Amino acid sequence: MQVAARTYRAWKTAQPSNRDLEDAVVIDAILAARVDERGKPTPESMYGRRKMTALLRRQGLAVSKRRVDRLMRQLGIGGLVRGKRVRTTIPDRNAQRAPDLLERDFTAEAPNRRWVADFTYVRTWAGFVYVAFVIDCFSRTIVGWHASTSKTTPLVTTALRMGLWRRDRAGRPAGDGLVHHSDAGSQFTSISFAETLALEGIAASIGSIGDAYDNALAESTIGLFKNEAIRDDSPFRNGPLRTACDVEWVTAEWVDWYNHRRLHTTIGDIPPDEFEAVYYADLETPSHPVLAPA
Secondary structure, eight states: OOOOHHHHHHHHHOOOOHHHHHHHHHHHHHHHHHBOTTSOBOGGGGOOHHHHHHHHHHTTOOOOHHHHHHHHHHHTOOOOOOOOOOOOOOBOTTSOOOOOSSTTOOOOSSTTSEEEEEEEEEEETTEEEEEEEEEETTTOOEEEEEEESOOSHHHHHHHHHHHHHHHHHTTOOOOTTOEEEEOSBTTTSSHHHHHHHHHHTOEEEEOOTTOGGGGHHHHHHHHHHIIIIISTTOTTOSSOOOSHHHHHHHHHHHHHHHHHTOOBGGGTSBOHHHHHHHHHHHHHSOOOOOOOOO
C-alpha cells in the first residue's frame, strides 16, 4: 500500500482522540468493577451491559448503553446467562390450601405488606442441601433464608422466623396485614406452618398447583441465586461445595450482596436496602405547613 510521507508523519505524531481517551476511562472503570484488589472476580463481574451501565452511572461516569456495550464486546466480556431451573417443590393435592391473595400481583405499597417464599436444592459432596428464601415484594429484599439437609416444614418455618426477627432487630417490625405467599408445596400447606402463620398474625396465601407464575417473584429470585451463587464459576465460591456449611457461607455472602449492593431493575437499578431507606426517609421528613388563604 502506497502511503504519502506526510500521512505517515501525521499518524506517527498524532495524539489519541477524545473518544479514545474517554473509552480508556470507561474501560478502566469496567475492569475495576469486575476484579477486586486481590485479583478475584467480584459479584459485579456477572453484570451485563445494562446493569454495568447503571453501575458506572452510580459511580459518576456519564456513559451510554451503546458505549458500554461496544467496549464490553471489544473486551470479550458478557453478562451471566441464567440457566434452566429444576422444579423441587412437591405439592400435597389432598391438603387444604389457603386462597391466592396476590393473584400474580407481586407489588406492595410499603415494606412488610407482602412476602413471598420458596426453596430450592443445592448439590454438595455430602448430598443435597435445601435453601429457603422469604422475599419482600416492595423492595425485593431477602428478609429471611435458611439452609438445611432436610426439606421438611422447619426449613421454611425457620426462614420465616428469621425474616420476622431481622425486621424486629432493624426496628421495622412486620405488623398486622402482612401476607405470606408461596406455592402449593407440602411444606407450606402443612398444619404446622399454618399454625406458625396464625400465631404471628400473618395471612396465608398459596398459588395454584403446577403454576410457576403464581409465585413468579420467588421463582425468579431462586433462579438468580442458582445462577449467581451456586454455579462453578460463581465469584462467591472458593471451591467445591462439600457440605451444608459451604452452602450456608455462599448463601450468606450472596444474600448480603443481593440486599446491599446488587442493582435491581424493578426498583430503579438500586439495591433493595437503599430502596427501603429512601422510603423510610420520605416518611420521616416533615412536610412544610400550608398557609391558609387570606
